[in-house]
Amino acid sequence: MDAIREEDLLKQFGVTSHELDQDAAAVEDETMDDALVSPVYYGFHLKPEAEENMVSVTLRMPRQLLQETDRAAARYHISRSEYVRRQLARA
Missing domain, CATH: 1.10.1220 (Arc Repressor Mutant)
Incomplete structure (x- = not known):
């Protein structure tokens, strides 16, 4: 995906790339409950x-x-x- 399209999507959903990185780290951290699955x-x-x-x-x-x-x-x-x-x- 090109950078312009990515920025448009981020604006559309009201998030920054930094916030997405933080959310991804939280979901991938299998020692904390992310409400998707229980802790591992x-x-x-x-x-x-x-x-x-x-x-x-x-x-x-x-x-x-x-x-x-x-x-x-x-x-x-x-x-x-x-x-x-x-x-x-x-x-």
Whole structure:
């Protein structure tokens, strides 16, 4: 988008590029509630005050599925274990 069109859009919505940058940073900050989703607590799928008694589980899976799991976890910047916990919580 060219700069003139961008400035026209900013004026139309009554915001500055600085305000948009601040809003984007707030939405992308996964440690604060942005009203779109709840806060993300890395390393655990529940809020820290939930104090769950964690246990270990071992499972076997095809190597390709493990690699896909690792790639997905990396996209979300979370551990493999956290990704698997979140997937199980959705089931």
